[in-house]
Amino acid sequence: MKSYRKELWFNTQKRLEFINITPEVETCLRESGIREGLVLVNAMHITASVFINDDESGLHHDFARWLEELAPHEPVSGYKHNVGEDNADGHLKRQIMGREVVVAVTDGKLDSGPWEQIFYGEFDGRRRKRVLVKVIGE
Numbered sequence: 001m002k003s004y005r006k007e008l009w010f011n012t013q014k015r016l017e018f019i020n021i022t023p024e025v026e027t028c029l030r031e032s033g034i035r036e037g038l039v040l041v042n043a044m045h046i047t048a049s050v051f052i053n054d055d056e057s058g059l060h061h062d063f064a065r066w067l068e069e070l071a072p073h074e075p076v077s078g079y080k081h082n083v084g085e086d087n088a089d090g091h092l093k094r095q096i097m098g099r100e101v102v103v104a105v106t107d108g109k110l111d112s113g114p115w116e117q118i119f120y121g122e123f124d125g126r127r128r129k130r131v132l133v134k135v136i137g138e
Contacts, residue, residue, distance in 0.1 A: 004032030004135040007044070012125035015073070016093075018060050019120045021050075021131065025103075026110060028133040035108045037137015042100030044132055047090030047124035049097035055117040067093045067123075090123035097121050105137055 006028050008021060025041055041050050053059065071092035072078075079088030101118060104111035120131055 001037075001136060001138060002032070002034055004028065004034065004133075006031070006133045008120075008131045008133060009128060010120060010122065010131070011128050012122045015123070015125050016064055016067070017122045017125055018063065019122070020055050020117050021120050022055075022110075022117045025118050025133055029105060029108070029110065029135055032135040034105060034135050034137040037105045037135060039103045039105055039110065040100060040132070040134040040136075041103070041118055042132050043094070043120065044130045045124075047087050047094055047122075048129055048131075049094045049099065049119075049121035049123070050101050050131060051097050051119055051121060052101050052103075052112070052116050053119065054115045055119075063097075063121075067096065070096060087124040093121075093123040105135070 008024050010019060025039060029039060043050050071089040073089045076082045076086040081088035081091065122129065
């Protein structure tokens with residue numbers, strides 16, 4: 001069995017942002033040379049997420065609104081975690097959206113559904129963050 005590891009780095013412009021990273025993950029898969037196996041993609045920061053869904057702007061707007069309703073950023077004084085910080089909501093949003101995804105690799109390609117795309121979700125942005133891509137297989 002072979003394995004391949006690469007870090008993808010992001011510096012988002014906004015506090016909350018969704019970035020389609022499917023092309024970067026596909027590049028990692030090609031670089032790995034693995035034809036059959038699994039790809040793990042996970043956020044390496046506790047206030048970020050990796051998830052799979054549709055790449056549709058209305059849906060992304062709905063995600064942002066829904067997450068803000070569930071874990072509002074303001075008032076920052078409403079969270080015990082926010083002593084000297086202001087990112088408690090980012091931790092909660094990450095719990096909802098998830099840490100990682102695992103996608104099957106078949107014949108050298110991501111084996112995903114017709115509308116499925118891989119996203120990096122940022123909930124405490126405007127600074128440098130990373131995602132791990134790990135490919136294992138033959």
